[in-house]
Amino acid sequence: MTVDEQKEAVGEAALKYVKPGMKVGLGTGSTAAWFVKAVAREVKAGLKLTLVSTSVQTTQLAESLGLAIKDINDVGMLDLCVDGADEVGEGLALIKGGGGALLREKLIWELAKTCVVIADAAKHVPVLGKFPLPIEVEPFAWKGTVNRVSDVLVEFEIDKLPVMRKKDGQPWITDGGNLIFDVACGRIEDPSGLGAALKSVTGVVDHGLFLDLAEVALIATPDGVRIVEP
Known part of the structure; x- marks a missing residue:
């Protein structure tokens, strides 16, 4: 097929x-x-x-x-x-x-x-992370939020920076009016821990770990x- x-x-x-x-x-x-x-x-x-x-x-x-x-x-x-x-x-x-x-x-x-x-x-993989992890962020003060997200990623040995998603050269805006940043994690060894840590960052609306x-x-x-x- x-x-x-x-x-x-x-x-x-x-x-x-x-x-x-x-x-x-x-x-x-x-x-x-x-x-x-x-x-x-x-x-x-x-x-x-x-x-x-x-x-x-x-x-x-x-x-x-x-x-x-x-x-x-x-x-x-x-x-x-x-x-x-x-x-x-x-x-x-x-x-x-x-x-x-x-x-x-x-x-x-x-x-x-x-x-x-x-x-x-x-889409069926042994370890999550090859597909970039989306993080939805409140637009207000987004730079500070993304800096704190980057600090969290380092704690989980992910050295890639969040990249703002764009469409036609402009920031991608979600149905809820927020921004999305994608992280090329490579491997996510602790999805539960990473998900909880990301949600604890003020300004992070949610993330793509289900x-x-x-x-x-x-x-x-x-x-x-x-x-x-x-």
Whole structure:
């Protein structure tokens, strides 16, 4: 299977976790988009669901496919969230946020009873860190925040500086109005410790380490979809 075919396969496979009447969070990114398309087909065929979105991008896709997206504040707890990941590591520790939606994704994940991550085989790694770790930062006094983040990284033997993400030469602004800085960590030996230390920095809104949240990962391989549990 090609990479796109792998992504489509896991998007379809995730449908087995969807039951009539569920409240479902729709993830963001190229793999999650295949799940959104699969859900749209089933809803068109009569499946009743309440849907919320993790980003403006996903909302636009869902609505273009005829899906109604509810405000999470009107829905509350969710039964299920299905989303992609940039890296899936040991114990289903994840790096997410390559698409810039990490904060809203994490908010939705933490409201879901069950979180299913879907990814192609290239995203399944023995150690997190090859994919740059996104850190979402409040724009006010961002330079001071990033300096403190750099100090934290040194404590975890990561010598790379955070790099401001840009689009068309301008700072990337998240759906929440924040900046994103990416860190080429190389290897993250202590994801839990690093995540806690980053969150302790005033000005850091959140980071792309998703820990102890995923119940199961569906990993697409050239030979089919493999189920991975923590």
